[in-house]
Amino acid sequence: MSLYINRDTRLCMSLSARPGNFGTRFQNFLYEALGLNYVYKSFATRDLPAAIGGIRALGIRGCAISMPFKEAVIPLVDAVDASAAAIGSINTIVNDDGYLRAYNTDYIAVRKLIEQHGIAPDTRLALRGSGGMAKAVACAFRDAGFRHGHIVARNEATGRKLAEVSGFSWAADMSGLSAELLINVTPVGMEGGAEADEIAFDVRDVERARVVFDVVASPPETPVIRLARSLGKQAVTGAEVIVLQAVEQFVLYTGVRPDDDLIAQAAAHALS
Template sequence: MIIPPSRDTVLCISLAGRPGTFGVRFHNHLYQQLGLDYYYKAMTTQDLPAAVAGIRALGVRGCGVSMPYKEACMALVDEVDPSAAAIESVNTLVNTAGHLKAYNTDYLAVRQLLAQHQLDPATGFALRGSGGMAKAVASALRDAGFAEGTIVARNEQAGRQLADVCGYRWLPELGDLCPPMLINVTPIGMAGGPEAQQLAFAETAIAAAEWVFDVVAMPERTPLIQAAQALGKPLITGLEVIALQALEQFVLYTGVRPSDAQVAAAVAYARDI
């Protein structure tokens, strides 16, 4: 049971176009486990500059930043950590006495997952997407030594720019290509969205792939993940990404690193909806 907030409770929030429940449950469960007087709430906004000014003025300690605000936040903070500066995309704000510093724990999470799954950097891939999260994933792949990649994006300007920055090629559609690893970094398959029931890649590409990676975390089993599981493909899921990035946010907000067992319990609680 979550302890009700008091006047001394430290507030943390998230800003997303479509707020989810994972972060709320994950953070609040860890606060409860560790006896921390913090409270976390998911929000959305139609006025990002005013929302960020409110974080500063009201003493909100931390803020998770999701689509579509990740890039626009860059111009609204006082300091940018190298994890965000290198890719010009933000997913975390930390407020210290009115000084806002931006981080990108998505990037850190993906780097960890590539290592944990022991993916060979020689593996070629196609990454669908060109937004803030796509920048984090593509940059993590580049920095982990993955040299053969294709950015698939309908937005030619954003797609070409991301491909050029990371040293990959750009295509508007994957077409008949069947790369060894498929990575979805778009809202395709996201619960509640207009493309919730769609596959991010063609069935032929999924069947030919050696690895499938979907950053969409809600639902845990997206249409892409379901199709890959049915074929017995090795997976990296959005739940893995969101759990790792949320953990790093928690540490930034509180200065406390929970044990592996505490994190596992928080993840289990957050996904039990």
């Protein structure tokens, strides 16, 4: 079946500094499989206010927001869902007749993964990163009952602020720290990036850990995830995050929730 575009087709999109193909392939697969008259396209921008104004003016139904816009976009929308407002970071905009409401489906995805992987709240964690995605991840762990751990960030101002919000401590690096759960929320290991071949944590830190969680989704197996698996550690991948958060975006845009089999098919297609 081919995807036909006509005057009634509803457009959804994404905004990112470095657009990828996952969202486009995932969303369009589901639109076609479910016979929905939607189309999805990714975009980059150097003018965020103009891009958001275009969403409003052109009636674009929904927009996924990626790095580095997850915090900067907040003043440009009309309302922010309560959980996203508490985090101070959003990744999804839904347009209802020119009224833009923002959400954070990254937070929803991480909460689900904590439960699915059976990670106990008494686990001591170290989360590397302090940007918009790090806020969503840290707050998801906070709200799941985690109380022991550190935000590891070279930027002291943002690191301390996130630590205060999430109830963890701040550290500039992993020196002297020992964590059962390591979480990478930085671009280290990201395909095409300057640190694509680097490991987000020191080998000794991974050896001491029990679970390694990397939110980087491309490649599906980052250097730190490959290392963790080679050492027999439990691994949680960015591919899992990106699928779950994309499902929630799809539901917000269309009002339709696909079944698990169709989601698995769309994920396999998008990640292939």
